[in-house]
Amino acid sequence: xxxxFGTRMKTVNSPEKFVPIxxxxxxxxxxxxxxxxxxxxxxxxxxxxxxxxxxxxxxxxNKAMDVVVLDVKMPxxxxxxxxxxxxxxxxxxxxxxxxxxxxxxxxxxGIKSGAFDYLMKPIELEHFFNKIIQAYDKIQRREAxxxxxxxxxxxxxxxxVCERLASLGTLAAGxxxxxxxxxxxxxxxxxWMRQFFARDEFKGMPRREDVFRALDKVENSVERASRITxxxxxxxxxxxxxxxxxxxxxxxEEAIQLIIHEARNRDIQINRQMPSSLxxxxxxxxxxxxxxxxxxxxxxxxxxxxxxxxxxxxxVGDSQVIMVSDSGPGIAREHLDKIFEPFxxxxxxxxxxxxxxxxxxGIVEKLGGTIEVSSELGQGASFRFRLPKHRSGTAEFSxxxxxxxxEKIRSRFExxxxxxxS
Amino acid sequence: MxKIPTxxxxxxxxxxxxxxxxxxxxxxxxKVTPAHSGQECLQVLEKMEIDxxxxxxxxxxxxxIATLKEIKRRFPLVEVIMLTxxxxxxxxxxGMKLGAFDYLLKPAHFGELTAxxxxxxxxxxxxxxxxxxxxxxxxxxxxxxx
Numbered sequence: 001x002x003x004x005f006g007t008r009m010k011t012v013n014s015p016e017k018f019v020p021i022x023x024x025x026x027x028x029x030x031x032x033x034x035x036x037x038x039x040x041x042x043x044x045x046x047x048x049x050x051x052x053x054x055x056x057x058x059x060x061x062n063k064a065m066d067v068v069v070l071d072v073k074m075p076x077x078x079x080x081x082x083x084x085x086x087x088x089x090x091x092x093x094x095x096x097x098x099x100x101x102x103x104x105x106x107x108x109x110g111i112k113s114g115a116f117d118y119l120m121k122p123i124e125l126e127h128f129f130n131k132i133i134q135a136y137d138k139i140q141r142r143e144a145x146x147x148x149x150x151x152x153x154x155x156x157x158x159x160x161v162c163e164r165l166a167s168l169g170t171l172a173a174g175x176x177x178x179x180x181x182x183x184x185x186x187x188x189x190x191x192w193m194r195q196f197f198a199r200d201e202f203k204g205m206p207r208r209e210d211v212f213r214a215l216d217k218v219e220n221s222v223e224r225a226s227r228i229t230x231x232x233x234x235x236x237x238x239x240x241x242x243x244x245x246x247x248x249x250x251x252x253e254e255a256i257q258l259i260i261h262e263a264r265n266r267d268i269q270i271n272r273q274m275p276s277s278l279x280x281x282x283x284x285x286x287x288x289x290x291x292x293x294x295x296x297x298x299x300x301x302x303x304x305x306x307x308x309x310x311x312x313x314x315x316v317g318d319s320q321v322i323m324v325s326d327s328g329p330g331i332a333r334e335h336l337d338k339i340f341e342p343f344x345x346x347x348x349x350x351x352x353x354x355x356x357x358x359x360x361x362g363i364v365e366k367l368g369g370t371i372e373v374s375s376e377l378g379q380g381a382s383f384r385f386r387l388p389k390h391r392s393g394t395a396e397f398s399x400x401x402x403x404x405x406x407e408k409i410r411s412r413f414e415x416x417x418x419x420x421x422s
Numbered sequence: 423m424x425k426i427p428t429x430x431x432x433x434x435x436x437x438x439x440x441x442x443x444x445x446x447x448x449x450x451x452x453k454v455t456p457a458h459s460g461q462e463c464l465q466v467l468e469k470m471e472i473d474x475x476x477x478x479x480x481x482x483x484x485x486x487i488a489t490l491k492e493i494k495r496r497f498p499l500v501e502v503i504m505l506t507x508x509x510x511x512x513x514x515x516x517g518m519k520l521g522a523f524d525y526l527l528k529p530a531h532f533g534e535l536t537a538x539x540x541x542x543x544x545x546x547x548x549x550x551x552x553x554x555x556x557x558x559x560x561x562x563x564x565x566x567x568x
Contacts, residue, residue, distance in 0.1 A: 177507060180507060180528065180529065181436050183529060184436070184528055184529040185436065185438045185439045187529050188439060188443045188445075188446055188532075189438075191532050192442055192446045192449060195446055195449040195450065196449060222529075226529060
């Protein structure tokens with residue numbers, strides 16, 4: 001987001017360029033206000049104007065503003081009153097207060113009430129202009145963070161759905177197996193009865209045909225039930241991969257962006273060893289991102305606070321490798337073997353489903369790769385997964401509507417990148 | 423012509439299944455001995471002459487594959503038909519490589535089972551016949567040497 005600020009600073013040096021900030025100047029001194037507006041306009045910043053608090057609020061009702069510059073000393077509503085109003089009704093709008101030399105305490109009061117900053121009159125234009133840009137950058141940063149949180153929420157939601165499907169699959173397979181056995185017994189029992197009543201000695205038995213009809217019904221029902229169990233068993237492991245060209249460095253960076261705030265909050269540093277020019281591979285971006293997100297989230301939970309996570313992307317012959325290492329407490333030897341098993345979790349109940357790594361391994365293997373862990377107590381842990389550059393077998397292209405949200409996030413990332421480079 | 427019953431050893435840990443399938447096979451004129459584990463299967467084979475073993479793959483303790491290896495090592499003439507549940511087809515293929523005669527997916531159709539039993543029995547008889555002839559030749563040559 002610092003990049004954004006950089007872009008704005010460039011604009012300062014090219015006054016002819018239009019600055020797309022919706023700005024409202026509120027001051028009861030007409031001449032001062034108009035002069036200010038004129039000089040800002042010369043720098044590409046066009047402002048709306050209001051002569052007092054009431055007028056300011058009336059304008060805000062009809063037009064959303066990014067930044068409001070508010071004189072503190074005004075007849076009628078004071079600047080502080082207007083500020084409180086704005087803070088309550090328009091939380092996205094940033095306010096810069098203008099105070100007189102003698103009323104600097106008003107400025108401090110204003111910041112307490114939610115103003116972005118205050119400037120003392122007489123103001124220096126360059127400084128004032130930059131202050132507006134900074135306020136606007138804050139808005140953009142906040143929006144980006146919100147978007148990021150939203151993407152992360154969606155991704156986690158998707159992960160939960162995926163994990164639920166996996167556990168449902170495990171459950172279904174278990175149930176189907178258990179039901180198949182009694183079904184086999186019913187089938188053989190009915191079969192035996194059919195053979196038994198087919199004996200010559202029962203030829204003249206009254207209503208023998210009814211017995212056979214009843215047995216038909218038993219056998220048909222068994223057939224029906226076993227079709228269901230077979231469908232259930234077939235359901236497990238069925239979700240086709242959507243293969244496209246994938247750049248693992250880019251994908252890793254996107255995944256990192258989704259957790260970077262969480263990492264910063266916990267004072268965790270993320271080191272990257274990812275070649276910027278990396279050959280694309282044929283794989284499923286959405287699924288790989290899930291694995292990455294899963295490993296990164298695990299790493300954050302392992303480190304907990306103050307530590308490092310290292311993400312390495314490497315090209316090794318006919319495959320590429322991603323490694324996520326953390327400086328956490330490491331994994332006990334007796335847990336290492338079980339770590340990819342379903343429902344195995346060292347997190348406290350409710351914290352983890354115990355399916356994350358199980359699902360991740362399923363994904364990696366479905367994509368024709370392998371995943372492994374190495375760790376020693378006190379030495380951190382390192383998860384390494386390898387993906388083939390070309391997936392063997394048939395490559396299906398993404399058509400599934402279920403991946404729409406993923407397209408949305410991708411385009412959002414691309415949009416962001418475009419903005420940086422402009 | 424009187425049908426000579428196939429001597430079948432039916433091995434599955436699901437006792438009711440063994441009982442009912444056993445009744446069906448007996449009703450069809452075969453001779454069935456039940457067993458409910460790999461160990462029990464091998465114990466029966468030590469004591470009795472068996473033509474075909476019907477062997478479930480998924481069993482607690484000694485599973486079908488381990489049992490099959492032991493059967494083929496100690497009783498190579500006995501034919502084995504593997505019974506496999508959904509998802510263990512790989513084990514069935516492994517079983518074939520280890521010398522099983524064939525495999526059937528559970529739940530198997532009775533007609534299919536009896537057809538495979540017949541083929542297995544036939545192969546066993548032919549093999550026994552070939553061995554008998556070879557042994558006879560060997561004996562002849564030995565007696566000729568003397």
